[in-house]
Amino acid sequence: MKILNMLVPMTIEGLKVTLGVFLVTLVFAIPLAVVVALLRRSNNRAISGVTATYIYIMRGTPLLLQLMFIFFGFHFVPVIGYAFSRFQAIYIAFILNYTAYFAEIFRGGINSIDLGQYEAAKVLGMSKPFTFIKVILPQVIKNVLPAIGNEVITLVKDTSLVYILGASDILKAAKSVSNVYSAFSPYVMIALVYLAIVAVLTKLLSNIERRYNYYR
Amino acid sequence: MFNFKKRGTLLLVVMTMVAMFIVGCSNDAPAGDAELKSVVMGLDDTFAPMGFRDEKGELVGFDIDLATEVAARSGWDLSFQPIDWSMKETELNAGNIDLIWNGYTITDERKEKVNFSEPYLANAQIVITLSDSDIMKLSDLEGKAVATQAESSSLDAARAQTGLVESFMDGELIEYATFNEVFNDLEAGRADAIIVDEVLARYYMVNKGAEAYKVLEEDLGPEQFGIGVRKDDQELLTELDDALNAMKDDGKYDEIYGKWFAK
Numbered sequence: 405m406k407i408l409n410m411l412v413p414m415t416i417e418g419l420k421v422t423l424g425v426f427l428v429t430l431v432f433a434i435p436l437a438v439v440v441a442l443l444r445r446s447n448n449r450a451i452s453g454v455t456a457t458y459i460y461i462m463r464g465t466p467l468l469l470q471l472m473f474i475f476f477g478f479h480f481v482p483v484i485g486y487a488f489s490r491f492q493a494i495y496i497a498f499i500l501n502y503t504a505y506f507a508e509i510f511r512g513g514i515n516s517i518d519l520g521q522y523e524a525a526k527v528l529g530m531s532k533p534f535t536f537i538k539v540i541l542p543q544v545i546k547n548v549l550p551a552i553g554n555e556v557i558t559l560v561k562d563t564s565l566v567y568i569l570g571a572s573d574i575l576k577a578a579k580s581v582s583n584v585y586s587a588f589s590p591y592v593m594i595a596l597v598y599l600a601i602v603a604v605l606t607k608l609l610s611n612i613e614r615r616y617n618y619y620r
Numbered sequence: 621m622f623n624f625k626k627r628g629t630l631l632l633v634v635m636t637m638v639a640m641f642i643v644g645c646s647n648d649a650p651a652g653d654a655e656l657k658s659v660v661m662g663l664d665d666t667f668a669p670m671g672f673r674d675e676k677g678e679l680v681g682f683d684i685d686l687a688t689e690v691a692a693r694s695g696w697d698l699s700f701q702p703i704d705w706s707m708k709e710t711e712l713n714a715g716n717i718d719l720i721w722n723g724y725t726i727t728d729e730r731k732e733k734v735n736f737s738e739p740y741l742a743n744a745q746i747v748i749t750l751s752d753s754d755i756m757k758l759s760d761l762e763g764k765a766v767a768t769q770a771e772s773s774s775l776d777a778a779r780a781q782t783g784l785v786e787s788f789m790d791g792e793l794i795e796y797a798t799f800n801e802v803f804n805d806l807e808a809g810r811a812d813a814i815i816v817d818e819v820l821a822r823y824y825m826v827n828k829g830a831e832a833y834k835v836l837e838e839d840l841g842p843e844q845f846g847i848g849v850r851k852d853d854q855e856l857l858t859e860l861d862d863a864l865n866a867m868k869d870d871g872k873y874d875e876i877y878g879k880w881f882a883k
Contacts, residue, residue: 406675409675410673410674410675410676410677413676413677414673414677417677472707476707476710476711476714479714487714487715490716567704568704568707569704569707570662570701570702570703570704570707570711571702572665572702576666576702579666579798579800580665580666580672580673580677581673582666582800583666583667583668583672583798583800584668584672584673584674584675585827586800586803586824586827586828588804
């Protein structure tokens with residue numbers, strides 16, 4: 405009981421960080437990922453090359469290291485170097501990292517659309533942007549939803565990495581309470597909080613999938 | 621039908637709001653009194669009894685009380701910044717924090733990276749086993765599994781003893797991120813003994829019931845806590861030492877000490 409009295413308020417504070425990082429990342433990374441996916445598919449070799457390098461670096465290094473680099477290392481970079489605040493660094497690292505993963509998912513989704521659809525749209529006199537937004541993208545979204553859902557759930561758990569920059573998320577709340585009472589149970593309780601968040605998301609994602617299921 | 625125009629607008633609004641939120645976060649430096657010098661103290665806020673969260677989630681501890689008193693005497697606008705302990709010197713030298721003050725042991729290795737205040741608390745690195753263990757002295761640790769905290773002075777103290785770490789199982793120490801995990805390893809029976817800060821260990825053992833543990837009489841030598849200050853920040857160091865000395869002279873230090881280490 406004593407443990408709960410301390411854990412609940414701290415968890416609520418921690419939720420602001422956990423859910424804040426989660427929402428900010430999603431809101432920015434998903435639209436950005438569509439753009440990055442298009443750039444990656446560009447016929448211009450320079451553009452697709454730069455994008456491929458970006459994706460390689462983001463997927464090829466741990467997010468923990470990216471957080472450390474952006475906060476502790478970025479201001480040493482000549483010319484563009486800048487000292488970000490803690491939360492700026494956290495948001496930037498998460499958005500850059502998740503954009504790369506989402507972009508590859510979207511690229512796969514865009515590639516899966518039959519070329520005949522572009523041809524049909526062209527015959528009907530639709531412009532290229534119109535074709536992409538009104539014809540291609542809705543089908544892409546429908547196809548990539550399960551893969552995106554997977555990443556979204558991973559993101560919930562990845563938010564716990566913010567500890568390295570001293571941010572107090574819900575896992576940190578458990579750690580604090582655990583230290584004061586020398587008890588292990590706060591960790592179990594926080595596991596339940598993660599499970600609850602993921603349960604809500606799972607439900608939400610399956611609702612969205614059902615809405616996009618208009619041909620079945 | 622999907623109305624993409626409407627959705628696009630909504631998305632734009634949400635993104636703008638979030639962007640403003642992020643920018644807002646960068647201005648979170650304490651406004652405070654313009655005449656007060658802004659000082660940021662970095663600490664691992666899970667380190668009881670030096671600096672940790674109480675039942676209400678507020679920062680409390682021996683170091684917190686001491687620092688608040690020093691700030692009041694020196695005219696600082698003091699704020700506390702939780703950090704990851706393994707990043708402490710990086711945080712200090714990057715200018716994100718101005719003080720490392722959280723049961724920070726003075727070692728020669730650290731003296732190369734930071735300036736230390738005068739010592740303000742004595743500590744020792746002790747070896748703890750479960751009470752039914754047959755380990756009685758340091759030499760009994762040969763071939764045993766021994767755990768401690770990574771990047772800690774306990775680790776440094778163990779390594780400083782010639783041949784000690786080499787005598788452990790696999791010739792190395794098992795390292796965990798926090799002392800809680802170190803104690804957990806001992807209780808789980810995976811570690812036969814642990815090396816920990818005396819100040820922290822006493823607090824932990826009182827919490828858990830001291831009869832379950834045994835502290836070896838032999839320890840890894842005495843050491844002292846100091847406050848870490850950036851090398852080029854001489855002025856802050858002087859203010860710090862002056863205030864601490866004054867507090868030792870007028871009894872304020874003893875008053876705070878008595879509050880946390882009553883025995």
